[in-house]
Amino acid sequence: MTDSTTQPVNLQMQKLSASIKDWGLALGFNHVGITDTDLHEAEARHQDWIKKGFHGEMDYMAKHGIKRTRPAELVPKTLRVISVRMDYLPPNAADSESILHNGEKAFISRYALGRDYHKVMRSRLQKLCEKIQAELSTLNIPSPCEGEGQGGGGDKTTPVFEYRVFTDSAPVLEVALAEKAGLGWRGKHTLLINKDRGSWFFLGEIYTNLPLATDAPASNHCGTCSSCMEVCPTQAITAPYEVDARRCISYLTIELKGSIPLALRPLIGNRVYGCDDCQLFCPWNKFAEITRETDFAVRNGLDDISLIDCFNWSEDAFKANMAGSAIYRIGYEQWLRNIAIGLGNAKTSPEIVAALQSRLNEASEMLREHISWALDKHLAGNI
Template structure:
């Protein structure tokens, strides 16, 4: 039987073996985060993410979500692909200058992180149980009403950047977070101080000005929200600002000075899949539903479905058409769009019509 003082070093060792980069411990009193959460919801910044509203304060009250919870283990897992080159931010920014190339957020190019983290957090829980005996627990990764970033901050994983993501001096922000809620008391680890200073590069670069104030994001304007969570038509005024980003947006992370310390993962799970990197918009727009499901199997993109996939790419094609350098290029883009002009989905048809109209401006 392992004593609690010896347990945390052991947990950290087991976690490293499972591909985690850092382990922390947070308490369950998150009451000081409740006013900010309620104000964010009251202002409607959560958009169509109704689950945020539905769970309300349960997010800030771990012991209500999982009765008996007295401690939370937080885990960080870096996700840059193993082959990430030096200067990777510049490589990613260059993609924005190629309007006909499709950009998928770096985190979404490999295996679905929900699957990877949840399985490994469960294995970590099993290792703990082998050492201390059975205990009550539940694992989470971006999958329930959990104030993930706040728990990470309190447990010393990093501080909250002005873009609201957790930032680490050792790893930037290119990592996933997971938690184990447990009914076993563990001493909390110390939080770290913030190191953003006067920098507001993330706010300045956001294409849609979604970071409305330091530490405050209006999800309704965020390209990640629009391309992933939002189910209906993308607001007209935001479409031109999306450029060639078809799933997610990394701009606020690419520009962050701390991401020069971002760490590649050691796991093959997060290696980029070829169809999702450096591909032309017209190629991805030609995928039928069966191809879409096959190419996104086991990845996070699959959950948006083929209809939203086409909607997102139609917007990007419209933006590419507006930027077309010559008649041949414009013709290829128009032909791709015309192929979906009579699509079964009214959502797709409307975005295609908008995109085609961009060529006549």
């Protein structure tokens, strides 16, 4: 972009908006869109969802109030949101359906097979902000957004860039924002779907005070399809575009810290971290592409690993194998809890019984309860 005092601010911002998209693609994002901050329709849906108690024990979903649905309440002066997506389907990963149908294996959601996406996305978003800041320093126009900010600085004739970056790390309605920014539409499973790339991708945001040019929102193409609702193992998709997190396997294995409800344990199968069923059977994912991001490649054989091997890890082994992974955040005890349920749902064998018994006495009360449940299933011959 060339420096010019004769171009109006809106034209400067249009050019900057186009450049931001080019820079984002160069940094490894697969799509970049820009939207305003009006989320009044999404706010009504979100508040209704909270009132129904569908957020379960995720208290943070409710405690921030309107900050989640009104970006300028979370980050003052926010005028625009830059929304990005990055594909994560790893290359050369074992076939998901084969792992799900093998009761001796541990199924881990495809997004968690590589490096923690929070770190990857946040780093790239920060680099994008640095590119924006560098470009703004070359402009010499009356600032439409004066003030001091985290990314800003400069004289009165240079736009001050204020921003914050987010990757599933704050009260942000990222799917609603991404839909408004044209990245895709909210599917009946509540995940974002892109017509050309399916849904196997991460989302991230930059809240900014710059009056950038906005994109048209995406249109919905789910039609009459209800595959995601039909295949959900726990029937957590209670209505189109509505999920009861308390029944969702991703919530149960990741967000829920205590005891998993007895009635849901057999339905979890061998899904020990997250659940991909609604995406695996979504017809739009026939267009999904393998990620080019090396950080999302499979680590430590997590795409094809046995339940017993996972259960036999020491805490040190867990920390070593999961270092830099999103799985590390759930901790060792919760990991063993999830594996115990997977073992309880597996076909009975002397090896499984021995593995469960080996941890029974040393386990915490919460973990012991899940191990005992699994042992009771095997010793009662109910598998």
